[in-house]
Amino acid sequence: MLARICMTLQPAEICWAVSDSNDPRVKIEFVKEENLGLKYRPSYNISPGEIVPIIISSQHFDADNFFYTIHPALWGFIPRWHKGIYNEHGFNTTNFSSEKMNVSRMYKPAFLKGQRCVLVVEGYYEHKRVPYNLPVKERPIYYIYAKQQKGVKIFDKSTWNYRDINLLYIAGIFDIWTDDTGEEILSFTMLSMDSENDVLSWLHPRRPVILESAYQIYRWLNFNEIEEMRAMQLIKHPNVNSIEWHKVSDCVLNASNKDSKCNKPIETIKYEHKSDDNED
DNA sequence: CCAGACGTTGTT
DNA sequence: GTCTGG
DNA sequence: CCAGACGTTGTT
DNA sequence: GTCTGG
Numbered sequence: 001m002l003a004r005i006c007m008t009l010q011p012a013e014i015c016w017a018v019s020d021s022n023d024p025r026v027k028i029e030f031v032k033e034e035n036l037g038l039k040y041r042p043s044y045n046i047s048p049g050e051i052v053p054i055i056i057s058s059q060h061f062d063a064d065n066f067f068y069t070i071h072p073a074l075w076g077f078i079p080r081w082h083k084g085i086y087n088e089h090g091f092n093t094t095n096f097s098s099e100k101m102n103v104s105r106m107y108k109p110a111f112l113k114g115q116r117c118v119l120v121v122e123g124y125y126e127h128k129r130v131p132y133n134l135p136v137k138e139r140p141i142y143y144i145y146a147k148q149q150k151g152v153k154i155f156d157k158s159t160w161n162y163r164d165i166n167l168l169y170i171a172g173i174f175d176i177w178t179d180d181t182g183e184e185i186l187s188f189t190m191l192s193m194d195s196e197n198d199v200l201s202w203l204h205p206r207r208p209v210i211l212e213s214a215y216q217i218y219r220w221l222n223f224n225e226i227e228e229m230r231a232m233q234l235i236k237h238p239n240v241n242s243i244e245w246h247k248v249s250d251c252v253l254n255a256s257n258k259d260s261k262c263n264k265p266i267e268t269i270k271y272e273h274k275s276d277d278n279e280d
Numbered sequence: 281c282c283a284g285a286c287g288t289t290g291t292t
Numbered sequence: 293g294t295c296t297g298g
Numbered sequence: 299c300c301a302g303a304c305g306t307t308g309t310t
Numbered sequence: 311g312t313c314t315g316g
Contacts, residue, residue, distance in 0.1 A: 001289085003298095003299050047298040048299085079286070081311045087297090092288040094299080105286045105313055127299080132290070136300090139290090189287090253300055255298035 001192060001206055003094045004125040004252055006143070006263050007052060008042045008157070014053050014070055014120060016162045027067035029058070036086070036185050040072035044262040045125075047255040048076045048094040049087065054188055055118040056174060057221045066222055070120070077189035078177040079106055086177065086185055096173065098191040098209055098235055107189065110175040114223025116231060117188050118211060119170040122154055123263060125252050129204050140247050142203060143263045144168075147242040155246075155263045166242070169217050171209040171235050191235065199240050209235045212242055 009017060011030040019028040030053075040051045054073045059066050077093035078086055096107055104111075123145030130139050145154045146166035153159045154166070174188035195207040211217045219226045219234055226234070246265040251257045 001299075003288095045298090049296095049298055077287090079311085081286090091286070092299090094288070096287070100287095103313090105311080107286090108313095109311070127290085129290080136290090192288095254302090255300075256302095 001095060001204065001208070002125050002127045002141070003048050004255070005046045005052070005119075005121045006044050006123045006125070006145075007046055007121050008044060008260075009053075009122070009162070010042060011040065011053070011070070013162045017165055017167055018055065018068070018070070018120060028070060029067065030070045032071050032186075036074060036183075038072075038074075043258045044260050045252050045255065045258050046075070050075055053120050054172065054174065054186075055120060055169075055217075055221060056115075057223060059222075059224055060115070066224065068221065071186055073117070073174060074185055074187040075119075075190075076187060077107070077110075077173065077175060078185060078187045080109065080175060080177065082177065083180070086179060086187075093187075093189050095190040095192045095208070097206075098171070098193050098232075101232060107173050110173050112228060114228075115174050116220050116223055117172045117174040118217055118221060119172050119188070119190055121168045121170065122165075123168060124170075124208060125248065125262075126204050126207075137250070141250055141252060142245045143248045143265075144200070144203075144243055144245045147244050155265065168208075168243070169211040171211055171220055171238075193235070193238075199243065203245075207240075210238055210240050210243070211235075212239050 015028045015030055038051050040053060046052055051072045052075050053070050055068050055070050058069045079089050082089040101111055123143050126142050128140045146168050148154055148166055149164055171191045172188045177185045191209040192206045193209050195201045200207045211220055248263060249266045252262040
């Protein structure tokens with residue numbers, strides 16, 4: 001999968017957006033402003049190796065109460081056994097096939113400890129899969145995001161009410177890694193799944209595991225209440241009914257382009273006009 | 281047992 | 293050609 | 299994944 | 311750290 005996401009919200013704004021829940025058990029806290037000496041930097045184009053906000057259960061730290069906490073975390077899971085510089089383990093841990101969970105040496109231990117998390121994003125970017133004979137430049141790139149209320153455009157902040165926008169919630173696995181000096185780093189991987197037979201199959205054979213309902217998110221995070229077996233069931237066939245997308249320019253391919261034009265719609269080619277973007 | 285893998289991706 | 297940083 | 303680097307030096 | 315293959 002094309003490893004790019006969009007998340008421009010500030011920590012407080014993330015709390016506002018995420019805490020829109022009727023469930024009194026869902027209390028939101030943004031903790032650990034800094035991690036690794038690196039700070040979460042909201043951006044229209046975020047890549048692996050950067051710090052992004054994830055939600056985890058407070059019960060990983062406080063056994064008495066369950067509520068949501070939002071942490072800045074390193075995108076790219078650091079293997080528990082790794083020694084040395086944190087990012088020199090040599091594995092691509094940006095995402096992980098959820099189907100392989102029960103045989104994974106790398107992720108299973110964290111999963112069995114209930115270390116499930118949710119990555120909060122405004123949207124993610126994906127190359128469309130096209131025939132091999134087409135050059136890279138001919139591959140359209142799409143921005144995928146949650147369906148919004150009337151009048152709200154997720155790619156246009158001037159239309160936002162921070163408490164009303166709909167975000168994407170992507171299931172993940174996290175761990176806390178300790179370096180030689182005792183410094184801890186919170187890192188995570190994004191879970192992926194087959195997109196065959198769902199609304200995104202036209203785009204790419206795989207897609208992130210997207211949690212759509214508040215209840216689904218609650219169960220994915222509450223590891224005490226929902227054990228591993230049921231958690232895996234939960235993400236086996238997650239719904240993706242409430243998503244939308246549009247074509248964007250290739251400026252997002254350069255990871256250093258953090259500009260707002262990264263998630264803006266571009267003119268579609270004349271003959272495939274209108275909302276036919278959604279077609280294969 | 282011990283060495284080697286452990287992950288992903290437009291690859292072959 | 294291949295690795296790394298984002 | 300893709301873009302960009304791929305190097306050195308008594309220097310800041 | 312933990313599992314698998316030989």
